[in-house]
Ligand SMILES: [Zn+2]
């Protein structure tokens with residue numbers, strides 16, 4: 084049996100862990116067992132391997148990520164995504180697994196500085212569009228033209 | 243920004259609270275596909291931010307795992323998730339309660355912990371460090387998927403929070419099974435610490451599972467409120483247990499006796515006895531042992547640490563012998 088954590092070495096140790104009230108038996112190689120059980124009682128057993136098992140049932144593809152060179156096979160066997168572009172490159176293969184884990188949820192938590200700027204700009208564009216529609220209805224064409232230019236400028240910034 | 247020097251609440255039940263933020267940097271492959279050159283680039287970027295930031299360079303020490311001494315390595319290793327330490331950097335506080343790892347499973351792992359329950363404070367520290375890096379570099383991020391991570395399980399907030407609890411009274415009363423099912427329904431995860439036997443020292447780890455479609459604040463609030471309910475139940479169960487004072491005292495002191503005088507001790511036996519003695523300290527049956535020092539035994543007597551100290555590969559019997567010796571020296 085192959086180690087369920089690294090999927091590389093032969094499993095030598097059997098560990099029991101109670102997870103949500105059920106006893107889970109995990110087969111580990113000596114290296115992984117050492118790092119997990121003995122190095123630290125409180126290490127969190129990562130779920131990489133379960134992710135990989137989910138992916139194994141996905142249709143195979145010969146595609147390779149143009150940025151990091153990872154093949155889908157690499158991702159399945161390591162249980163790890165190769166780079167941020169992999170998420171787009173292998174969207175067909177990975178998204179179903181993501182949905183299985185997270186449902187249809189989208190991110191609502193913290194955003195990094197760079198993303199905040201983008202979403203602020205998007206919001207501004209949406210606001211201007213609303214205003215523009217009103218101006219057109221009210222036949223304020225001069226103002227509308229000015230606003231249209233502003234929107235164009237904002238949109239080109241996002242390219 | 244302040245260091246964690248004071249405790250969280252419920253020290254008699256909560257061993258510690260811990261939070262991890264996982265972050266990757268834009269335009270570099272994730273760690274499992276990085277070349278040596280790329281790893282060095284990342285190390286340089288992070289070292290620069292560290293050395294120009296007053297707070298980071300004041301409170302955290304940089305340990306380069308490629309050049310560190312054995313003692314430094316053993317200390318810094320506690321912060322790493324992977325066994326392999328090559329090409330990694332660890333920035334850590336002198337008590338190891340705040341740390342940043344570079345080139346571990348993710349580009350950056352920002353972690354903080356404190357004794358007792360105080361998730362808010364621990365998150366505050368992680369969040370501040372996260373902001374420092376966010377100001378100087380661009381994170382791998384997607385509007386819908388949130389922070390991008392090597393494992394899709396962490397997408398979204400990429401925040402992992404956990405609380406380690408000692409629940410001997412709930413376990414003895416046979417309520418853990420039902421409790422576990424409830425906790426699972428609340429979208430949290432409860433696991434015992436690893437052990438070969440079922441009697442695991444009644445130490446449980448409760449952690450968040452949801453990272454996508456939830457804010458950091460709610461994620462922490464959920465975990466915190468469930469943990470508080472469990473603590474209330476444990477306090478009730480302990481009060482019940484203490485009704486049989488003589489019986490509890492006997493079990494506590496009997497266990498302390500074995501810990502103090504045994505010549506050989508397996509890790510499983512240690513955990514079993516540890517649990518009983520800890521209950522004794524927490525309920526003031528034992529008054530002359532400091533709880534913090536006693537809990538530290540958990541870090542000292544694990545196999546890896548014993549082997550590190552001996553700087554040698556040891557047989558099982560030798561480990562048990564050294565373990566008993568360390569425990570004796572700490573308790574007598
Ligand atoms: Zn392994």
Ligand SMILES: [Zn+2]
Pocket residue numbers: 148149150151152153165166167168169170
């Ligand atoms: Zn890729």
